[in-house]
Amino acid sequence: MFDSMIQGLLQVLAWPTSGFLLLGVLAGLWLGAVPGLGGIIGIVVVLPFTFGMEPASAFALLIGLYAVTATSDSIASIMLGIPGTAASQATVMDGHPMAKKGEGARALGAAITVSGFGGIMGGIALALSLPLALPIILAFGSPDYFLLGAFGLLLVGALSGTAIARGLAAAGIGLLLSQIGYPVRSDVPRYWFETYYLIDGLPLVAAVLGLFALPELLGLTVSRSSISSVEASTDMRSGMLQGVRDVVRHRWLAFRCSILGVYIGMLPGPGPSIADWIAYGHTVQSAKDKSQFGKGDVRGVIGPEATNNAVNGGSLIPTVALGIPGSAGMAILLGAFMLQGLSPGPAMLTTHLTTTFTLVWTLILANIIGVAVLFLLVRQLAKAAFIDGRLLVPAVTLFVFMGSWLSQPHIGSWLTLLGMGALGIWMRRAGWPRPPLVLGFVLGPIMENAFVLSMQAFTPMELLSRPMTLGLAALLIVATVFTVRGLRRGEQVQVDRDDTHKDGDPVAGWLSLLLAAVWAGVCVWAFIEAQSFPLSAKIFPEVICGVSFVAALFVLAKDLRGRLAARGATGQIDFRQDIRTLEFLVWYAAIPAVSFVIGQIVALPLFIAAYLKRWGGYGPIAILIYTAAAVAIMVGVYQTLLHVKWLRPMIDLW
């Protein structure tokens, strides 16, 4: 075994494998940093180039690329408030407020350091856990996955704080959105409006980008300022080192969250898109002083960033040891194994042990190289927070729209992006937390699948005789009691809130009331619709609608009381910002509309030029250079490199 370990290391360090590793890492860093790209797209693009390569070189390129996207994705989360990939959503919660406070370099320093730490922990866990993987993975059956999902949903409490009713209703929105498309065991789709795009459900990337990106782009547009609300500090280096010291200070949090990431990654299903939220929930719940979460607490960066890198090592474990992919990225990597003529399984621990160790070393070395490269860039990256926001918005808009298009090249992806963006803006303005929506959206299918399988495979007595199920159920009860007690004592904080408006803002109150009323109505409609579904397909939507309806009524009653109490309050209501919000949404809605007529490759640059003129007030030369760069990116990167299929417009100008 020791020989194989050394052999594996030597293979990775040998030329050209080390060159492919470096290439993969650089590509991965770029893919992670651009919102909407990410490791899966990277693997798909480079997969054909691995034909004919030696396994060590092929995996150095693929895993090197995949491993570091979870490091660089924190850049967009922190600096822009937009998740770089689905794995860094939770980093937005405290990372972006830190950037707004002028602490971008500190947040980045902490995120990069702890990402490297988590990634290396994942690599070590991969090496140590392979022989033990089978019993650990097989210990969790379908009923246990349901309970693990319920644990995840409990985080709604930790993330909603005082707005628990709104949090529950928001989780209901996410859960019900996750019910769109095929149910678990039937080929009759639900809530699909006879639209093929919806038959497999809403795509996560477009939904998450919309929910988080559009509200931030709106904020930058209407505030007419930079991301940071404070002046740029000249000493970025000390901020960065402060971030490194933060990780050392909170090393046990980093360690716990890394282990959490390994285990979440190891269990096929939940994957990276949920791991960071679970780590964030754990970080908040385990903290004594919770008051700064959501306002820029560095622990809110350390927890999720440790986890989302460690997940990669964890998800490689079932992939390599059992041929069961731990995540969507790993499913594609399984294809790379086939192309290399390798069969994941016990043979990877015997005949192909050296190859297995090349994976371990690749993972570890990629994380080290990724950290080193990013540290060289941190000071420049952190300066983005002090650039005029209106100069950032067009470029970010381009990447966000193209990212959602790449996830599925269909106009539905842009409509999902815009719909979820409008919902995100509405929720933020109305004081509804968005993270519970994402939790519900990701956990819904996992829980429903586990529930339907359990109901078919086990009798009630069989369920009650499973030690793992009983143990998890007991833990869930204890965790629920603690969460409820924490909520009653007011210990939890609402981590996602819009602090740009005063408490008691009447517009926010009315918007919340309206959202609750609309949502209650949707619940009634969805419940009635569910009556025509087969039994196994209607239980979940019915329960979701029932619970969510009650939560919406609570919100409605509370908001109504608040509005009635505020009757007679004097003072002018300022609608100016809300009118600008509507104008912003119309501008963004014009992008797909114009694309239908003259095509995306003309419409997006046209939007960029018009935006720079209308909102930024820039001159023709600046507009021309910026727009030309946008066209070059669309043609060079998206069309040529990523082979994007464009929408066929009515008038084909391109």
Add this chain to the structure above:
Amino acid sequence: MTIRDFLALPVFATAMLAAMPAMSDGFYEGETITLVTNVGAGGSTDVQARLFAKHWKDHIEGNPDFVIEPMPGGGMLLGINYLMGAADPDGFTLGFVAPNVTTRPLGPEAQRVAYENFEVIGSVNVPVIAYARNDVGSGLKEPADITKVGEVTVAGFQPRSSFDMNSLIGLELLGVETKYVAGFGGGSALMAALLRGEADIGTTGLNSYRVGIMENFVKPGHGIGLWTIPAVDENGQPIDDPEVADAPPFHELYKQVRNEEPSGPAYDALMYINNGPTLMVVAPPGTPEDLIAELRETFLETTTDAEYLADVEKQVHLKPVFFNAERTKQMIDRARTLNESEPEMAKYLADLIAKYSE
């Protein structure tokens, strides 16, 4: 004229002059063919598309490059609908799709596909195999023991899945009582369920069996292959392939257990369901006939290319059965007219799906 055309005009003119002598080398000289798949990257279809494209290019005059374009979504219909309606029929966009030819006509109207409108180039059949835990009931030492173990739990995806129908119809023919657990998210999730003991039997493609199931389930001693469904020739007779020795062909297992040849609507359904094109190579409707003829010819050449077959053997662990365009179209027509031409079997399948739907 588009902006791109305008910008490209001088470049095009120069290139035309330079390329004049090369034009006779072939339509595809220096060109790129986009091969659209209807599933995500990395899976079995994607891998097979990449492998086939890698060798197909050597047989097409002009040796065009291939780009694989995964277009998943819409219940595997987004890619198919794109090829059927939106792709240009210019010979530069082709499809390598998992069509579910035999099962789509059994499903909801909205999810059916008029495959007869495609320009079919050829197809591939990947045999299926049923496998089981070997500790089910009193234990399985050999496939025929399955008839002695009492009720077994079949793991599957959804009642209209051809894999699930293989398990359910096969066991029904063998006289085995079944409990059906559907909803597993993929072949590896199904195997994990068998490893955990949540179910006893599943079906998969022979390629997946040889890559994943063999290594992680059979070799470690957790289970055995039960039966395979071989591809059949034009007369419906099984094509005996000595390479497929992972488990006996179903008709042999049946004979061993029942001492008679299998027959009747259930057996016909079993053979029908599993004998469609597993993967189909198509061009959008309206693609010029001369190009289609060249693509069909080179498709067949590739299927006998020793290097390609060696690659498939190494990477997919399989010698697939290939069908030419004519044979593929016969299968499409059979599926399309099933209700009228084979009403007894069609009713059997409809009843089976209804029985296991809830």
